[in-house]
Amino acid sequence: ITNVSHDIRTPLTSIIGYLGLIEDKHYQSQEDVERYIHIAYTKALQMKVLVDDLFEYTKVRQTSTPLTLQTLNLGKFLEQIAAEFELESDRKQMDIQVLMETDPLHIEVDVDKIARVFNNLISNALKYGRGGTWVRIHAAKIGSEAVISVMNNGEKIPKKALDELFNRFYRVESSRSQQTGGTGLGLAIAQSIITLHGGYIYAESNNQLTKFVMHLPLKQTIEDSQELE
Ligand code: ATP
Ligand code: MG
Numbered sequence: 001i002t003n004v005s006h007d008i009r010t011p012l013t014s015i016i017g018y019l020g021l022i023e024d025k026h027y028q029s030q031e032d033v034e035r036y037i038h039i040a041y042t043k044a045l046q047m048k049v050l051v052d053d054l055f056e057y058t059k060v061r062q063t064s065t066p067l068t069l070q071t072l073n074l075g076k077f078l079e080q081i082a083a084e085f086e087l088e089s090d091r092k093q094m095d096i097q098v099l100m101e102t103d104p105l106h107i108e109v110d111v112d113k114i115a116r117v118f119n120n121l122i123s124n125a126l127k128y129g130r131g132g133t134w135v136r137i138h139a140a141k142i143g144s145e146a147v148i149s150v151m152n153n154g155e156k157i158p159k160k161a162l163d164e165l166f167n168r169f170y171r172v173e174s175s176r177s178q179q180t181g182g183t184g185l186g187l188a189i190a191q192s193i194i195t196l197h198g199g200y201i202y203a204e205s206n207n208q209l210t211k212f213v214m215h216l217p218l219k220q221t222i223e224d225s226q227e228l229e
Helices: 002-023 030-061 074-084 086-091 111-128 173-177 186-196
Strands: 069-073 095-100 106-110 134-142 145-152 200-205 210-217
Touching (some): 002 030, 069 074, 069 111, 074 095, 074 111, 074 145, 086 095, 086 111, 111 134, 111 145, 111 186, 111 210, 186 200
Parallel strands (some): 095 134
Antiparallel strands (some): 134 145, 145 210, 200 210
């Protein structure tokens, strides 16, 4: 709650501040007004992302959250997601590649939720993989599981931080000070989503590469998920 209050209060203070200037007619020109409105609007959008993420987090934390299952061609799905990052990766001069060791690989998942996991992992790799030149997504069928890794060759994540990455609100010091705008909920949400699918996720990092590995069962065993209230 302390973390959230801080992250909500900061943009809110600035929204109130800039709207206050307009309310009190403390502006010289129409341009001033437009600038203040623009800042307040941007901060409000930022707050919305945080509140949406928090809501999503509390939802996926509940083990009774139902999954909307669909059978997916994993290779096609990953290519599609990678394509959505083309603009951003071009801008950062990073190359995104999907490598399917097993293809086609069919897997039963909640597509929207799993898309959210990959969106966060890829955007993290682009955002925090400083000095990196590529992001690779590798997938293979191993027994009754799909093993999927999202790798990038950026700066190493310190050993101490690796254990904490999946904790809500955790951000490695350097990215907190840098204004990357994240809240540290992405990996906590990702982990909860993978857990809901009966899988697990972990991270490894060395000087050559950082990778996030997911093990997901190919099929969901539907148990009665209705728990006692
Ligand atoms: P959000 O995803 O909620 O917008 P966030 O990206 O900061 O915010 P997480 O996705 O949970 O939160 O990531 C937590 C932290 O882990 C990041 O702030 C960053 O410091 C570190 N991190 C994540 N992925 C990588 C990566 N590929 N390379 C280096 N550091 C990473
Ligand atoms: Mg993130």
